[in-house]
Amino acid sequence: MNVSTGRPIDRKAPPETAAASSLTALADEPNGPRKVVVLGAGSWGTTFAKVLADAAREASAERTVHLWGRNREAMDRVRETGRNERYVPDIDLPREIQFTSDLGEALNGARLVVAAIPAQSLRAQLGAVAEFIDPDAVVLSLAKGLESATGLRMTEVIAQALGEHTGGGRDQWARRSCVLSGPNLAMEIAREEPTASVVAAPDLTTAAWVARCCAAPYFRPYTNTDVTGTEIGGLVKNVIALCVGICDGRGYGDNSKASVMTRGLAETTRLALALGGELTTLSGLSGMGDLVATCSSSLSRNHTAGRLLGSGLTMSQVQDAMTQTAEAIRSAPAVLALAQEHGVEMPITEAVVGVLRGDIPVDQLAPKLLGRDLKSEGNSA
Numbered sequence: 478m479n480v481s482t483g484r485p486i487d488r489k490a491p492p493e494t495a496a497a498s499s500l501t502a503l504a505d506e507p508n509g510p511r512k513v514v515v516l517g518a519g520s521w522g523t524t525f526a527k528v529l530a531d532a533a534r535e536a537s538a539e540r541t542v543h544l545w546g547r548n549r550e551a552m553d554r555v556r557e558t559g560r561n562e563r564y565v566p567d568i569d570l571p572r573e574i575q576f577t578s579d580l581g582e583a584l585n586g587a588r589l590v591v592a593a594i595p596a597q598s599l600r601a602q603l604g605a606v607a608e609f610i611d612p613d614a615v616v617l618s619l620a621k622g623l624e625s626a627t628g629l630r631m632t633e634v635i636a637q638a639l640g641e642h643t644g645g646g647r648d649q650w651a652r653r654s655c656v657l658s659g660p661n662l663a664m665e666i667a668r669e670e671p672t673a674s675v676v677a678a679p680d681l682t683t684a685a686w687v688a689r690c691c692a693a694p695y696f697r698p699y700t701n702t703d704v705t706g707t708e709i710g711g712l713v714k715n716v717i718a719l720c721v722g723i724c725d726g727r728g729y730g731d732n733s734k735a736s737v738m739t740r741g742l743a744e745t746t747r748l749a750l751a752l753g754g755e756l757t758t759l760s761g762l763s764g765m766g767d768l769v770a771t772c773s774s775s776l777s778r779n780h781t782a783g784r785l786l787g788s789g790l791t792m793s794q795v796q797d798a799m800t801q802t803a804e805a806i807r808s809a810p811a812v813l814a815l816a817q818e819h820g821v822e823m824p825i826t827e828a829v830v831g832v833l834r835g836d837i838p839v840d841q842l843a844p845k846l847l848g849r850d851l852k853s854e855g856n857s858a
């Protein structure tokens with residue numbers, strides 16, 4: 478079911494309104510792109526390449542899926558073994574995926590470009606991508622972070638960077654930049670455990686075109702047009718999951734964690750609404766759904782980073798212990814700055830930033846949050 482139109486997503490039929498779309502990629506390839514590429518061969522990029530390949534097979538679509546990683550030896554090993562043991566251990570990847578470390582080969586002719594690169598590295602990588610990217614490509618962001626130097630969301634970074642480097646203009650790339658977000662712990666999806674997600678694009682035709690590309694038997698993408706709300710839900714939940722992890726590390730139980738999650742969703746919603754996002758998005762898959770999954774799961778890297786901090790490790794010890802990206806560590810201060818710029822109160826985020834900066838000892842986090850003035854529960858309070 479399409480959450481915005483209330484109608485089912487047809488996995489095989491061309492989008493009804495593709496002809497009216499100003500996006501060339503969709504009009505030229507109404508049955509979906511013949512070539513898609515995933516940039517970034519970490520845990521989510523590798524898993525999403527599998528989703529795309531399984532989706533293409535399910536739809537009997539003529540489509541090749543390329544997975545690009547920057548490390549040539551690592552990609553050679555993945556090609557030889559059919560597995561990416563470092564990031565998705567014990568998972569046999571579909572034979573249809575073409576593994577490469579050559580950007581030109583990966584991007585040439587790809588009408589859907591999926592960016593699975595951590596938030597703080599995306600802009601630099603887009604600079605290298607620009608000379609190879611199809612000017613009509615649609616770009617899908619998988620990252621859940623804010624760029625710390627600018628406070629921009631990933632679709633904003635994509636539009637700005639590609640607009641600048643390709644000469645195509647920021648507005649043109651903004652129309653073709655979209656995001657996928659939801660309760661999507663990569664390892665569970667790699668094991669084909671049933672999961673839903675949401676694709677948000679500036680228009681529903683683009684969102685549905687992308688959703689059809691990644692609708693696999695175990696992966697169900699919904700659509701919406703609230704790009705801002707979808708991105709804010711996904712990136713702020715990492716900060717809240719880090720706080721819930723701290724609760725675990727301190728040995729607190731379910732009441733504490735449920736309190737942080739609920740009040741965390743309230744402050745996430747305040748920020749999203751202030752930036753133009755929609756309430757329904759925050760109660761949906763990319764809001765509450767992702768918050769529940771990430772805050773409850775030991776698979777979450779943000780939750781893990783928080784748990785280690787809560788158990789007494791220093792920030793540098795935590796960073797040494799993490800082998801994968803925990804976006805909240807770099808994004809949390811940018812979230813707080815964005816909230817302050819828009820006059821939005823985010824006490825949990827503020828407290829987490831205090832802990833990350835070493836200004837608040839981890840055992841003072843709860844007293845600081847609980848000691849604030851009493852107030853009404855309403856979102857605007």
Ligand SMILES: NC(=O)C1=CN([C@@H]2O[C@H](COP(=O)(O)OP(=O)(O)OC[C@H]3O[C@@H](n4cnc5c(N)ncnc54)[C@H](O)[C@@H]3O)[C@@H](O)[C@H]2O)C=CC1
Pocket residue numbers: 517518519520521522546547564593594595596598599601602619620621622661662663664800801802804
């Ligand atoms: N792993 C998960 O369960 C999910 C992750 N995400 C988001 O996806 C994004 C990527 O995360 P993961 O794949 O999990 O991270 P990861 O830590 O597993 O892998 C990151 C990958 O990006 C590569 N990379 C880093 N900088 C790069 C650069 N400048 N150019 C090219 N490649 C670069 C690394 O070599 C590595 O292969 C993050 O924003 C994360 O929040 C979203 C949903 C689920």
Ligand SMILES: O=C(CO)COP(=O)(O)O
Pocket residue numbers: 621659660661662663715718767770771776777778779780802803804
């Ligand atoms: O975004 C995620 C699940 O939806 C993954 O969370 P972590 O990045 O904390 O592992």
